[in-house]
Amino acid sequence: MKKQSYRPDIVSVATLAGVSAATVSRALNHPELVQPTTRKKVDQAIRKLGYIRNRAAQTIHGRRSATIGLVVPSVSDAIFAELVQAFNDTVSESGFTLLLASHRYDLDMEYALVRKLLEHRVDALAMIGLDHRPDTYRVLREQEVPVAAIWNYQPDSQISCIGIDNAEAGRRAAEHLLMLGHRRIATIFPETRDNDRARARRLAAMGSISATGVALREEWQLQTPYNIAQSKRSCIELLTRAERPTALLCGNDVIAQGAIYAALHLGLSVPRDISIIGIGDFDGSAELEPPLTTVRIPASRIGAAAARHLITVIDSDGQDQLVRTRFDCELIMRSTTTART
Amino acid sequence: MKKQSYRPDIVSVATLAGVSAATVSRALNHPELVQPTTRKKVDQAIRKLGYIRNRAAQTIHGRRSATIGLVVPSVSDAIFAELVQAFNDTVSESGFTLLLASHRYDLDMEYALVRKLLEHRVDALAMIGLDHRPDTYRVLREQEVPVAAIWNYQPDSQISCIGIDNAEAGRRAAEHLLMLGHRRIATIFPETRDNDRARARRLAAMGSISATGVALREEWQLQTPYNIAQSKRSCIELLTRAERPTALLCGNDVIAQGAIYAALHLGLSVPRDISIIGIGDFDGSAELEPPLTTVRIPASRIGAAAARHLITVIDSDGQDQLVRTRFDCELIMRSTTTART
DNA sequence: AATAGCCTTGCAAATGTTTTCATAAATCTG
DNA sequence: CAGATTTATGAAAACATTTGCAAGGCTATT
Incomplete structure (x- = not known):
């Protein structure tokens, strides 16, 4: 009565399609390298078995994990909601998945969360602001993972930053x-x-x-x-x-x-x-x-820009050149202020 | 001039500590199985090399991925902010990492996102509500991943649900x-x-x-x-x-x-x-x-309960018994309603 | 002192993929 | 039509880890 469920892997797909595992892999990742007729057979086998490829396996191989980490103080505080949304949307459009973590303004916890995300081998990582523990900076440097600070612009930042002054x-x-x-x-x-x-x-x-x-x-x-x-x-x-x-x-x-x-x-x-x-x-x-x-x-623009920056760095094979992007902040005069009478 | 950075792996730790890789793995995952003195040597080696273990490798081995997926219509819409926060907090406390995805009320996109999360081999998955494409239900059934619908309670739901009527x-x-x-x-x-x-x-x-x-x-x-x-x-x-x-x-x-x-x-x-x-x-x-x-x-309570439920299922080795939890909703009389005059 | 049992550790297989290299088939060139 | 080139596919190694099995050393029991 054990859970016998056999999740189909790439070789069962290959067997059913009558090709090798390598061909299935290629059909998935470099479709232009495999003949249309073979591709069709592979697709059918995949469909038939309900195969879902295992990202962990390709991550382990040294390929991308296709994930990007985002560490924020809080998700619910409305300050970051818009930012998280924009960041996630941008990241998602490019096929990445977001790993989210929140530390409630506790920088020691932030360090632990960053480590956790690194264990998952995120391809890049974003944090809010530039106040972080030295340990956090160190581990990010050591792991050489592309990283960006969101929300503020600082001309002397150690890491890339995208935000306002x-x-x-x-x-x-x-x-x-x-x-x-x-x-x-x-x-x-x-x-x-x-x-x-x-x-x-x-x-x-x-x-x-x-x-x-x-x-x-x-x-x-x-x-x-x-x-x-x-x-x-x-x-x-x-x-x-x-x-x-x-x-x-x-x-x-x-x-x-x-x-x-x-x-x-x-x-x-x-x-x-x-x-x-x-x-x-x-x-x-x-x-x-x-x-x-x-x-x-401009929270949405900042979030999207940060995501785009990280994706660019990932695509250029991790040449994490330091980039600082400054967005303007603008006074919006509405109705809650008036001249002192 | 290539990026030569060698991320230390478990065998370099083992070598430095003068033990085998198996022992390092055990020191990490089942510390009670290894002698205190050995453990200390391993810890030192880990510290010295700045080793960060690779979750992808253990995921691939069939162990847990230590991730849980959450699919919501929107992160920023304030409706779900509190929920996401509570869910994330609970999940995080138990050592899991949250994979977040949002589909902007597009159920076809939801299906795609669910697939993406399954590629990452999330240990469990939560979605909002019970309106989903048949394909979504099918793929979740096939993959036998523990799943929960958050936000509403429905006595005839196909999958576990935690929420209100x-x-x-x-x-x-x-x-x-x-x-x-x-x-x-x-x-x-x-x-x-x-x-x-x-x-x-x-x-x-x-x-x-x-x-x-x-x-x-x-x-x-x-x-x-x-x-x-x-x-x-x-x-x-x-x-x-x-x-x-x-x-x-x-x-x-x-x-x-x-x-x-x-x-x-x-x-x-x-x-x-x-x-x-x-x-x-x-x-x-x-x-x-x-x-x-x-x-x-009670958004926070619902989010936390859903997370706890999924973690329980994961810990009990995926016996995904159908559970339906109903939270009461309560009229909160404040000051925006009054008797018709 | 010999045997049984436990504790600690190592060896090696297994996990699901990608990619390099090799090979076979097909196409082109003269 | 022979040789050269290109194209499509397969075999196998590599990735970083976990774990079943076995062995060696130790303690306890008689």
Whole structure:
């Protein structure tokens, strides 16, 4: 009564078709090398047996694994959803399969996940940002697997990177508020340790503000995870204090969304009572009420570009030349910011 | 000048450690079978060479591939984000790696993706819903790979399923509106061909409404994809007509979110001018302003349960007994619905 | 002290493919 | 039509690992 199921292999196909295994392999991988009539026989045998070729076997032979790994902090946090989708679509179009892993902003776990993906012999690997453990960098170097950092552009990166200049994004957001005359500005960012994207944005934003001679009040620099509920809670707390800022600079659109809801919840009018700016321009940010003013990060384009880059490197037999691609981030003025009255 | 990089294999580790390859393999896979001192030597050699074992080779030997496939319509659509996250977390905790594929509601493409995952010899595979091509069902049966349908519960399913009764969800939503006295009810659902979740919800909702003797007006049964922007647009159109419904029953929370924004945009008060109910209770639905009344689908629990089920089947050596797990869906009353005045 | 049993390790076969090399058949060239 | 070239196919080695079997060394039992 044992599970006897015999999964047909290439030789059973070959036998049925009356040819050798080599011919079947060729019919599959280099169809132009085998005669049409033979090809037909092989196809029929494959169909008849329900043969599905074993990628592991070709991987082991030294051929491609036809997989690409992607390591992100989180899949569900909406920040990366669009990116993962675009990356996956591009990779999939070229016949690759995506190995996905998420580490919840824990870089030690990231190292473990990268190792796991390398065990599977991914043909290339992408990670978010450039903050990684030295061990992670080392193992990637040793294994000589094509690798790319997605989401930020850094002129001095050790590895290829495809993304935006996060400092610029932070600066853009800050300058917009300053330009509108705001001086009482609060910032809300997530924990910036191990998160170079948030860190760069925050530093640049605060730098811009200070540079104009505006004082940054300690108690207005909030910290909250990328999460609507928590952001809303923090903002409600902030906005019910005796002294209120006139503008909120949010680390990303999710936080900004929470901020809008907080204001609405308190009966404050956005942007009349409080201006709010986000960073990201996520799917849906344009439809919020009021529509969110934000700094656009072209997530889909970045994801697709990163995937294309890695595929190119794979196709050129792993000559992993360092490439740095910088996407522009653009201020999208909608309705959540207005001049200080 | 060729890429000479020699990735260390198990025999180079064995040589360095002064043992045989078999011992290295055992030290890795069955540490209790090898003496502590030998194990230590092996560990050192592994460390020294930076050896990373090749999963493809063990896959080929007939052992597990240590991968699980997940096929979803979309990663970015927020409907599945939470699910993918939970599924991935659970799978990852047990040492498996996730192979992800998305087909954008195209079931022919789904078939191709399933085949691709089978080529990689995933140890198990999960898909969304029970609407699949006959070919898909056939190939899964032939390959005898453990498989589960996530998201809906169906007592007569061909394969294991873990999810909710979507008809119940639709009914719950409809009954809530009816109970509040609404008679002028509009529904907004996505295309229901090839989407059994939406179809069951919609049919049950409309059934409940008709059963109470309430007429369903043709022109109030809208169709829109799961997308905030499109939903908002459709709802704006609906709500600016001469005759307006008093309640909107939305296929899921994303559509409902678009509906809320549409109402807000038109200066209508929710729920005073129009009641809105969603289905799903996605992340963030509780924080919307006003907080969304909806029928909760426990996405994280479903995803984790599905993953656990598949892992159990794998561990029990592929005895894929048919299991059907039904999660309850629960009406979450928040603030977007009120009694018809 | 001899035998039985266990623990640890090594040898070699097996896994499913791809690819190099060789060979046979077919086509071309003069 | 003979020799040269091209084309189609097969045989076998190689890839990195796991595991059944066997053997050697050790401990325990009588």
